[in-house]
Amino acid sequence: MSWQFEHSADSVATPEEIWQRYVDVEHWSDWSPGVEWSRLDGAFEVGAKGKSKPPGSPVLRFRIIAVEPESMFATKVPFPGARLVFEHAIVPLNAGARILHRASLSGPLAGIYARSVRSRTEQGLTESVERLAMLAGSDSDPRSSIRADR
Numbered sequence: 483m484s485w486q487f488e489h490s491a492d493s494v495a496t497p498e499e500i501w502q503r504y505v506d507v508e509h510w511s512d513w514s515p516g517v518e519w520s521r522l523d524g525a526f527e528v529g530a531k532g533k534s535k536p537p538g539s540p541v542l543r544f545r546i547i548a549v550e551p552e553s554m555f556a557t558k559v560p561f562p563g564a565r566l567v568f569e570h571a572i573v574p575l576n577a578g579a580r581i582l583h584r585a586s587l588s589g590p591l592a593g594i595y596a597r598s599v600r601s602r603t604e605q606g607l608t609e610s611v612e613r614l615a616m617l618a619g620s621d622s623d624p625r626s627s628i629r630a631d632r
Contacts, residue, residue, distance in 0.1 A: 484564075484592030485600060488584035489608045495618035497572045497579045501552040503618050504570060507532060513614040516606025522546075526555075536602070544568075563591030566599065578619065583611050 493500065503513060507522040520534035530546045548556040552572060559566040566587050573580040585603050587596055 484587050484589070485596045486584065486586040487600075487604045487607060488582060489611045490580055490582040491611045491615040492575060492578060492580050493615035493619045494578040495615070497552045497574050500572050500579055500581060500614065500618045503614060504555060510534065513617050514606065514610040515613070516602070516610060532557075536606070539602075561589070561591070561595055564589030564595050566595070566603075581611050581615050581618075583607050 503509075505526045507520050507526065510520045511517045516536050518535040518537055520532060522530055522532040524530045526546065526549065528546055528549050532544050532546070533541050534544065535541050542559050544557040544559045546555060547558045547567070548554065548569075554569065554571040556567060556569045559568075564587060566585065569582075569584040569586075571582040571584075573582065585607055587599065
């Protein structure tokens with residue numbers, strides 16, 4: 483593995499509330515500043531394909547490679563000679579849940595891609611986890627105008 487980064491935050495949200503934010507792919511941009519828009523072709527299940535657009539980058543195609551409802555999901559973005567995997571986990575706590583996101587880049591050409599994705603992904607992943615922890619536990623509608631405070 484050439485590079486890996488993870489960040490976690492605790493939230494007052496229940497695992498169910500966090501999971502609802504995950505499966506609402508078209509609204510990932512509500513909680514992830516690293517996503518301008520996202521789409522999923524089909525149901526939120528292993529094998530489903532989707533696209534997302536990071537700011538300042540071309541559209542990325544991804545595939546869901548793991549799903550454990552209300553617990554975790556993972557996506558894979560293929561690159562020639564490398565792959566970028568994003569893991570999203572929910573750990574139940576006595577009051578709320580811990581949200582953990584991990585990104586890992588591997589493959590023979592991972593070092594080349596690491597230079598272009600590392601800092602942007604580390605910053606975006608950290609901000610996404612913190613924002614999701616805050617929003618998932620709020621009473622606000624996931625599609626409300628929360629983008630104004632970015």
